[in-house]
Amino acid sequence: MGAHDSFHSIKIDEQRCIGCVTCMHACPVKAIRLRNGKASVYKHDLCIDCGECLRVCPVQAVQSMTSKVVELAQFKVKVALPSPVLYAQYSDATTPNDILLALHKLGFDHVFDMALSCEMVLIAIEEYLNRMTDVRPIISNYCPAVVRLILKNYPNLMDRVVPIEVPREVAAKQIRKSLAAELKLDPTEIGIFHLTPCPAKLISIQKPIGVERSNLDDAIAIRDIYIPLLNALKEVGDDDLILQKSSGVGISWAISRSNVGGLPQHRSLTVRGLEEVIHILDQVEAGKLTDIDYLECAACPGGCVGGPLVVQNRHVAAAQVDTLIEQYGVRTRLDRRKILRSYEENYLIPGLHRKTRAVSHGQVDLVKALEVMNQVEETIGRLPGMNCGACGAPDCRTLAEDIAAGDAVLTDCVFMKIKELEDEVEGHRRKS
Amino acid sequence: MPPGATSKGIVLSESVDARFRKLFSIEGGNFQAAGSVSKQIKMILKQLSIDNDLIWRAMIVAYEAEMNAVLYARSCEVTLSVSTHCVSLQFKDRGPGIPDIGLAMTEGYSTATREMRERGFGAGLGLPNMKKTADRFSIESVVGEGTTLQMELDIP
Numbered sequence: 063m064g065a066h067d068s069f070h071s072i073k074i075d076e077q078r079c080i081g082c083v084t085c086m087h088a089c090p091v092k093a094i095r096l097r098n099g100k101a102s103v104y105k106h107d108l109c110i111d112c113g114e115c116l117r118v119c120p121v122q123a124v125q126s127m128t129s130k131v132v133e134l135a136q137f138k139v140k141v142a143l144p145s146p147v148l149y150a151q152y153s154d155a156t157t158p159n160d161i162l163l164a165l166h167k168l169g170f171d172h173v174f175d176m177a178l179s180c181e182m183v184l185i186a187i188e189e190y191l192n193r194m195t196d197v198r199p200i201i202s203n204y205c206p207a208v209v210r211l212i213l214k215n216y217p218n219l220m221d222r223v224v225p226i227e228v229p230r231e232v233a234a235k236q237i238r239k240s241l242a243a244e245l246k247l248d249p250t251e252i253g254i255f256h257l258t259p260c261p262a263k264l265i266s267i268q269k270p271i272g273v274e275r276s277n278l279d280d281a282i283a284i285r286d287i288y289i290p291l292l293n294a295l296k297e298v299g300d301d302d303l304i305l306q307k308s309s310g311v312g313i314s315w316a317i318s319r320s321n322v323g324g325l326p327q328h329r330s331l332t333v334r335g336l337e338e339v340i341h342i343l344d345q346v347e348a349g350k351l352t353d354i355d356y357l358e359c360a361a362c363p364g365g366c367v368g369g370p371l372v373v374q375n376r377h378v379a380a381a382q383v384d385t386l387i388e389q390y391g392v393r394t395r396l397d398r399r400k401i402l403r404s405y406e407e408n409y410l411i412p413g414l415h416r417k418t419r420a421v422s423h424g425q426v427d428l429v430k431a432l433e434v435m436n437q438v439e440e441t442i443g444r445l446p447g448m449n450c451g452a453c454g455a456p457d458c459r460t461l462a463e464d465i466a467a468g469d470a471v472l473t474d475c476v477f478m479k480i481k482e483l484e485d486e487v488e489g490h491r492r493k494s
Numbered sequence: 495m496p497p498g499a500t501s502k503g504i505v506l507s508e509s510v511d512a513r514f515r516k517l518f519s520i521e522g523g524n525f526q527a528a529g530s531v532s533k534q535i536k537m538i539l540k541q542l543s544i545d546n547d548l549i550w551r552a553m554i555v556a557y558e559a560e561m562n563a564v565l566y567a568r569s570c571e572v573t574l575s576v577s578t579h580c581v582s583l584q585f586k587d588r589g590p591g592i593p594d595i596g597l598a599m600t601e602g603y604s605t606a607t608r609e610m611r612e613r614g615f616g617a618g619l620g621l622p623n624m625k626k627t628a629d630r631f632s633i634e635s636v637v638g639e640g641t642t643l644q645m646e647l648d649i650p
Contacts, residue, residue: 348557
């Protein structure tokens with residue numbers, strides 16, 4: 063563990079960081095602190111890799127750890143698995159098939175229409191909903207930030223998270239197996255890359271939950287491939303090669319609406335944007351929403367089209383997705399029975415529900431914890447309550463907690479510092 | 495009687511000093527803030543590393559009591575107390591009161607289905623289910639003045 067534990071899908075470039083408090087205030091889990099005038103992910107165990115800091119940084123100091131296109135060279139065979147969000151980045155005249163062909167021209171030996179995997183996975187999710195009828199709602203798992211939010215802040219809801227492998231993993235697993243056999247290669251010689259709208263997908267590749275390791279090798283940001291792909295699109299002619307296999311059902315995952323034509327027998331609810339997701343999870347935790355079968359949660363506003371690593375405005379992209387759904391229909395061409403034959407082998411992830419319990423502590427620790435909590439409340443009473451962030455913590459409460467943990471001191475608060483200085487001056491005056 | 499069942503009169507060896515208490519207030523009819531007190535209570539219990547299952551049960555009763563207060567009361571004072579043995583929640587509201595507590599506490603005097611209640615997280619969890627979810631539950635009500643709910647959950 064050690065250094066690996068501090069790995070995140072974003073990093074903050076100290077040179078660029080101007081020490082404003084924008085990212086610190088935007089962080090929904092209060093993981094960021096300012097130290098020596100620079101922002102950093104200070105509380106690694108709190109970070110859920112949602113990428114909000116990257117989205118809001120005014121000077122682009124928060125950078126995505128996704129790989130650059132040039133890093134592909136190390137693999138003998140290169141495979142692209144584009145998020146359906148990629149289909150909504152270009153003009154109306156550009157079809158998903160054009161995009162897949164252009165990826166070929168860009169140097170990917172194999173290009174797979176991941177939207178089709180979305181359709182496969184939806185069939186498996188429907189099966190899970192049919193089999194597991196006593197727990198409601200079941201929560202979607204394709205957004206890595208949401209899964210990490212649940213794991214860390216709603217551990218009791220972990221067994222509601224659907225234990226079905228996500229589309230990118232299902233596709234990568236099948237591709238690696240079949241390509242290795244077909245080309246007589248060692249599976250490690252095949253590099254499988256997800257073209258992603260957000261940095262969060264990278265964390266699910268580097269530090270997956272519920273499985274030993276990811277089937278993907280790396281992720282490339284859609285915005286980093288946008289221009290090379292735009293150029294490659296010009297070379298795409300009237301190719302007869304049909305790479306697009308998906309219908310609108312799979313493409314709809316770009317706007318996080320897997321219920322489009324997909325779950326007719328079940329009641330589903332879609333919630334997008336982390337703040338809204340937190341609200342809805344609070345309600346689920348309080349025992350509400352049991353009449354919903356499938357609760358789809360995406361951290362980004364508007365769903366995956368609103369990811370921080372995209373190019374197209376999310377509203378424009380969403381409209382584009384709607385057009386594509388209409389164009390390619392809301393009926394999957396997949397054979398349901400065929401998919402379900404490998405339900406256990408290819409889709410189910412039993413490891414996801416392994417209980418991740420907080421280590422229960424003894425009474426002595428609770429005594430200490432209660433003392434600390436009293437200290438925190440006492441400190442909060444002294445702080446100004448302005449939540450200005452000048453101390454380097456996002457709000458007064460968090461500063462009080464940091465002080466109790468020994469990570470900060472009271473005079474980190476500028477108002478406390480001023481008071482201390484005034485008292486000192488007053489003391490000197492009295493002496494003289 | 496389990497330790498800490500009635501906090502008065504029982505001297506808990508270490509917990510007297512370690513006791514934590516915090517007050518919150520709920521404004522009746524303020525739907526914008528509805529749920530925020532439960533949320534703050536959850537954060538505190540989480541920071542105290544209280545067992546997840548207990549936090550969950552505390553959330554179920556706190557959220558339900560908070561929503562009742564927002565829906566029916568003019569205002570409500572909430573007291574969270576934590577000792578080494580017990581998490582205690584008091585909701586003391588100024589509101590219409592409950593004319594027939596017996597009826598309100600009757601099983602089935604609720605819109606939730608039986609299975610939901612058996613599992614302890616049904617929609618429309620009413621007073622009987624708060625009673626079921628907490629380890630100890632008491633209710634007092636004066637019509638025209640208000641209702642006081644006292645719920646305790648034992649720390650394992």
